[in-house]
Every structure is written in C-alpha cells, then in structure tokens.
Amino acid sequence: MEPELAPGDKVIVNKLLFGARLYKSFDLSSTRLQCMRLPGTRGIMTNDIVVFNMPYAPNSDRITFHINYVYCKRCIGLPGDTISIRNGHYSNGRQSALGCITRQRQLANIPDSLIPHKAWRTMPYDSHLKQWTIKNFGPLYIPKKGDEVAMTPETAAIYKKIIEWELDCRLAIDWKRRQVFDGHKLIKAHTFTHDYYFMAGDNVVDSYDSRYFGLVPDDFIIGTVIHAIHF
Secondary structure, three states: OOOOOOOOOEEEEEOOOOOOEEEOOOOOOOOOOOEEEOOOOOOOOOOOEEEEEOOEOOOOOOEOOOOOOEEEEEEEEOOOOEEEEEOOEEEOOOOOOOOOHHHHHHHHHOOHHHOOHHHHEOOOOOOOOOOOEOOOEEEEEOOOOOOEEEOOHHHHHHOHHHHHHHHOOOEEEEOOOOEEEEOOEEOOEEEOOOOEEEEEOOOOOOOOOHHHHOOEEHHHEEEEEEEEEOO
16 A cells, blocks of 8 residues: 555554444354444545455455455445556546556556566456456446346356355356356346445555455445554
8 A cells, every 4th residue: 555554554444434344143263254234424435545354365266254354455446437447547437546646657657578477467367358467457347236247258257256255156157158157057147236346555566456356345344544653
C-alpha cells in the first residue's frame, strides 16, 4: 500500500460503516466462514482502504477463511463495475482517478522486459483465454448479488473460484464441447449470491492483489480504514 501506508504503520478500522460481522460459529480451525452482518451506515466506496480476510490461502486454489489472515488494500472496483487496466492505469469507466496515479505512471514507464515473469501475468490463469498482464488487464465485470450469467467455458474460467465457493463444488470445463459441469451435472447458468470487490495495492509495481488472486467476497470484508498512524 505504499506510499499511502508503509511497513510498521498501524491503522484504525471502522467495522460499523459496512456493518459488523457476527459469527454463527467461531471455530478457529474452520475454513468456512459462518456469519451474519449487521446493517452498516454505508457501503464500500471506490478508493476506500479496506481491511479483509484474505480469501486465498497460499498453495490453495479454493476460497477459504482464516481468521488471522488479514490484508489491507484499496477498493478499486465495486459490485457491478467493469475494471480494466490499460498501459498500467486503472479504469472503471466512471472515475478518472483510481488508486495511486503516480505509481501507475511508474509502471507504465517500465519496459516490459524488466518486469519479472512472475509479476507480468495476472488472472485468469487459463491458456484457453487471452492472457491478461500487469499492464493490460480485463475488461473484468465484478459480479453483484443477483447477477445471472450463462455458464460458458470463458465465464467458468474467469469466475471459477467464486462460483466453486458459492456452490461448494468443483467445476469441470469441457472446452471441446463448450460445456461446464459440477461433477456430472451440466451447469447452464449461475446466479451470484454475493457481492464482490476488486482490491488493489497502491504500489502497483509490486503488490499481491486482485490482479493475481481474484475478487474478494463481501463476507470477507472486516471494515474500512479511517485513520493511519505512521511510525
């Protein structure tokens, strides 16, 4: 999150703006979040700095909940937004300033050959799709609760992790027949049951964020940063 936040900084988080979570089950060993959320005073807004439980554990390809695995990033995309990156700069089609513009300009000016291969390629990691990169990404539609999508191989590849989390299943994509299955069950459409958010670090040249791990479900949001204490 540099330059907005630096290592060692402490933040004050307002859990009431978005609505505090009440746990239905408080099992520290559980990887499935069971909670309800109290009414908040407002939703997450673009450019808010948000604290959330990181949904994607290391060495796991599934969304899981770990209570002490917490990230702090800036919200770049809201449910219903379409996010793109062009020459290193974020766009949602509505606002001209998303995140740290200075760092985005720095990224745009770095020759492609100097960006490490590991950082260059972003999600979705599927060879059947056009490769998105740290400089040119999307367009990616961010689902909102109630959205219905036709279950094409392309849709399944892009939203695979969040659909598997919502359905508690494993998707199988048959690119040749252009079909998607949950086990042996053919899935023709999916209606999203959660809102999702695109979270990004201000230090776009070196930030592990939604460009790489994917979208953050609403249940995983803890609160919004309202004050930072710099040391």
